[in-house]
Amino acid sequence: MRKVTLFKGDGIGPEICEAVKKVIAALSLDLEFEEFDVGENEYLRHGAFIPQAAFDSIERNKIILKAPITTPIGKGFRSLNVQLREKYDLYANIRPARSLPNIQTPFENIDMVIFRENTEDLYVGKEEKIDEDTIHATKIITRKCSTRIIRAAFEYAKAHDRKKVSCVHKANILKMSDGLFLSIFNEISKEYPEIEADSYIVDNACMQMVMHPEKFDVMVMPNLYGDILSDLASGLIGGLGFLPSANLGEEIAMFEAVHGSAPDIAHKYIANPTALLLSTCIMLEHIEEYEAAEKIRRAIDAVLKEGKVRTPDCGGTSTTQEYTDAILAHL
Ligand code: NAI
Numbered sequence: 001m002r003k004v005t006l007f008k009g010d011g012i013g014p015e016i017c018e019a020v021k022k023v024i025a026a027l028s029l030d031l032e033f034e035e036f037d038v039g040e041n042e043y044l045r046h047g048a049f050i051p052q053a054a055f056d057s058i059e060r061n062k063i064i065l066k067a068p069i070t071t072p073i074g075k076g077f078r079s080l081n082v083q084l085r086e087k088y089d090l091y092a093n094i095r096p097a098r099s100l101p102n103i104q105t106p107f108e109n110i111d112m113v114i115f116r117e118n119t120e121d122l123y124v125g126k127e128e129k130i131d132e133d134t135i136h137a138t139k140i141i142t143r144k145c146s147t148r149i150i151r152a153a154f155e156y157a158k159a160h161d162r163k164k165v166s167c168v169h170k171a172n173i174l175k176m177s178d179g180l181f182l183s184i185f186n187e188i189s190k191e192y193p194e195i196e197a198d199s200y201i202v203d204n205a206c207m208q209m210v211m212h213p214e215k216f217d218v219m220v221m222p223n224l225y226g227d228i229l230s231d232l233a234s235g236l237i238g239g240l241g242f243l244p245s246a247n248l249g250e251e252i253a254m255f256e257a258v259h260g261s262a263p264d265i266a267h268k269y270i271a272n273p274t275a276l277l278l279s280t281c282i283m284l285e286h287i288e289e290y291e292a293a294e295k296i297r298r299a300i301d302a303v304l305k306e307g308k309v310r311t312p313d314c315g316g317t318s319t320t321q322e323y324t325d326a327i328l329a330h331l
Pocket residue numbers: 012067068069070071072081240241256257258259260261262263264265270271272273275313
């Protein structure tokens with residue numbers, strides 16, 4: 001029996017996890033979840049954001065499906081997401097944005113995959129108070145981490161028959177740090193002559209993604225730009241409720257929706273579980289359950305195509321449960 005560690009998270013986390021558990025149960029796979037409460041609520045109840053038993057489970061199972069966790073702002077508190085990515089060196093954050101049937105946005109046929117470097121850049125959390133009115137934040141870019149994410153993007157493009165990899169940077173201003181990232185991109189791209197390679201300064205990349213999204217196929221970038229551009233990409237396909245992700249390291253893999261714990265709609269049972277369900281599909285592919293992943297994707301597409309049952313974030317009035325039931329009916 002394959003075991004997967006499941007973090008139920010905060011806010012809408014437990015609500016969207018229920019949807020995933022029902023869908024997985026309906027497929028009768030040889031797969032079992034080891035569930036854990038993690039995050040702010042767990043801290044308030046038991047004094048630890050992630051209980052030791054949950055870490056032990058990750059290290060046994062090597063696979064985590066994770067619902068969003070609330071990060072209190074500005075309380076000297078380090079994001080648990082960042083901590084998990086660092087602890088298990090989950091360096092490749094992969095975020096595929098694909099247009100879904102019948103989801104109204106001004107954009108059609110979006111199909112881009114963002115590779116976000118996940119372990120360094122400004123996210124190393126090194127901030128220094130110089131004086132009362134001056135704070136320095138350190139941005140770290142290394143050859144090692146840049147090389148592995150850029151290579152991962154090209155290898156993905158090769159394996160998935162993608163035509164182009166675009167590098168996003170700000171090397172015109174950050175000449176040394178982003179300059180290093182871009183120069184490594186240019187070096188590695190020469191090893192893949194069959195794949196087109198180009199690069200965009202990050203501000204231009206944002207404009208081009210909105211004006212000419214068809215220009216983008218696979219994209220690779222340092223951590224901060226990846227964080228921002230993936231929310232932008234989610235806007236192209238109908239919002240955060242639809243964007244899944246994988247966080248891959250050499251040994252451990254974590255799958256999660258790109259969105260946060262959505263405190264504004266928590267406990268209203270109207271959250272869109274699609275992003276976590278699509279993250280589950282990527283997880284299933286990771287463990288070679290390709291057919292199950294395809295079934296879930298087809299069921300989601302069918303429900304959206306019919307357009308009768310949809311959650312409020314994409315113009316409907318259905319609850320998470322009603323949407324999940326519609327998916328179950330199509331499985
Ligand atoms: P958010 O992604 O939680 O919400 C932004 C907006 O999108 C809200 O209006 C929300 O209602 C909507 N939204 C998000 N997911 C949705 C879904 N599945 N269905 C329907 N609507 C959805 O971002 P926000 O408000 O900036 O962050 C809230 C908390 O989540 C913060 O504590 C933040 O640190 C944390 N967070 C955690 C992440 C993670 O665990 N991976 C990622 C991003 C944020």
